[in-house]
Amino acid sequence: MADDLFKALADPTRRTILDELTERSGQTLFEICSRLSMKHQLGISRQGVSQHLAVLEAAGLVETRREGRYKFHDLNTAPLRQITERWPVPHPSGPEDSTP
Template sequence: MDDGADAVFRALADPTRRALLDALLERDGQTLFELCTRMADTGVGSSRQAISQHIDVLAGAGLVHVRREGRYRLHDLDTTPLHPLRERWLRAEKRNRP
């Protein structure tokens, strides 16, 4: 009943991780340092390792995909794990309507 959804919900539970999703929503292919500086700018400051670990959690939930390019690690947002959750907890009256 709670397959990968648990990882997604736990990933969304942290404000730093949500800020990372916000940052990646604006532009894909950002590098780790890029995300670190952006976090520091928006007030959600954390160390590089902390952010790296947060990204690991997001990647484990399938929300972020990581690809390597040279010495850089680029990150892409993937919101497909969120789609099945958008329609959860909608009242039955409102659900089955054309």
């Protein structure tokens, strides 16, 4: 359950994929591949990205829909709510509270 979620977040490449889908949801595998190598200088194979997407999907962070030969990947951040529900985070409560 939660295991899948945290495992999915554990990899930096997967987190970058989430960043890309945050910026633009509904991308195909090839689009994501291009972005990773262009914007992030990530030299990774198409299958590598595909496997990452599978892990993200297992965690519920990515949902997919097929249209013809295209498969679009949509972001779903809802599972992240589990985290702050499990370990309540105190309010920022006004100005920054730097620890002197």
